[in-house]
Amino acid sequence: MENALKIYNETNQKLRAFNLTMFLNGWDTTTEAPRGSMEHRSGQIAVISEMVYRLSTDPAYENAIETLFQNREKLDEVLQHEIVLARKNLVKIKKVPIEEYIEFSRLMAEIYPVYVEAKQTNNYASYKPYLLKVIDFKKKYLVWEKTAERKGFDILLDEFEPEYGMEEFDQFFQVLKERLVPFAKMISRKKLKYNKAFTKKTFPVDGQRDFAKYLQEVMCFDPQRTVIKESEHPFTTNNGCTDVRITTHYHEDDLISAIFSSIHEMGHGLYELQIDRKLDETNSGGGVSMAMHESQSRLMENMIGRSDVFWRTHLPKLQELFPKQLKGVTVEDFVKHVNVVQRSLIRTEADELTYSLHVMVRYEIEKSIFSNRIDVEKLPEIWNKKYKQYLGVTVPDDQHGVLQDVHWSMGSFGYFPTYSLGSAYSAQIYHAMSKDLDIEKAIASGTIRPIADWLKEHIHRYGSSKYPKEILKLATGEDFNPNYYVDYLIQKYSKIYGI
């Protein structure tokens, strides 16, 4: 057992060292590296990837995990949780036949350019045979991975949000269907009146960069341990809790896009920054799940960043940076502008109120695919029908329909519902936080420090040393309850739309 622990720790230390190279490479590739460097670089990355693969499948390492698993009662709480997860992954990987694994990796490399081309040219037919192959593989995967506790689509859902399956998600989406769909339809038919003139102006990038720097302080995004740069698509990446980096993308004709994507990514980043530093030397560092991570970014972006009090506090600074463009703009105008509801076709551009309805379409389709209840040949028609039903829009073509998301082309079935679950977590967390804290007063104080401290104490510090369900319950005192989310949305938009 002692020897097993030694091998386990030493191997993890090596794997973490490799993580640093991969982290730096990924960051550099997306922010600075010249395009011409990719070919040479990809050969080098392939070598490192192979070393990582060998190390993580080394028989001595696997044996160490098995030994520790058998003796897990003797381990401390964090390590016990870690070993259970490590063994679960190991058992799963081994069930996939090696030739199938290689074939699937090849398919993943092939499908991406096909997908991009199909989306650009609005040609679902050319993409369909590849997508059907991905679905076929996933169906076989569900047969290999079936256990006494978990089968079918639940296996895929659990991979993105541990311990969540169709039972939980069905209940969640049922609440949305009953309470949110009719409300969103009613709101999206209404017009929000405000002075829109400023939205047509041009906002030079320099001023936007200065505001991002200002936001860094507001959002407690510690400059000693963070970096902000620019990339095509905004994202967050980190190496432990002492090096957290985000990107943003500035648009001169759209002031609010970069503001909210920065606040969103800072929310993800703050989570990583505030994880207990000791966990950096274990495999339990890092945010616990997709949904919990998204709850932190959306809490910052939507519940704090789009609030009235936030702009009462920070609009003057923005007006100082853009005196001509924002002359005479009131807090009321600005807050209305950042909260407009629109019936839309594209998930990534959706407003806060209708966002989860886009996700619901995907969840229902995925669920039907893996229970063989739909003819996958007819995916576009099924997609369009559901958009009409839940969002009330007519999909004009597949580019604006079934081809809009990259997830399926990456084999990520079961991922989408975590976006909505994260939004719903954030409402429950906000509700719990409001019992301990005067949130509006905290926002008005200029920085979100009291809010950041609360989140650190109740969520962030645990890293991934517990299941997300456990952390949610510790933080809010109860199990997941989707009604907090629906109540929050109905209350917020009734007020903004004056009903």
Ligand SMILES: [Zn+2]
């Ligand atoms: Zn996010």
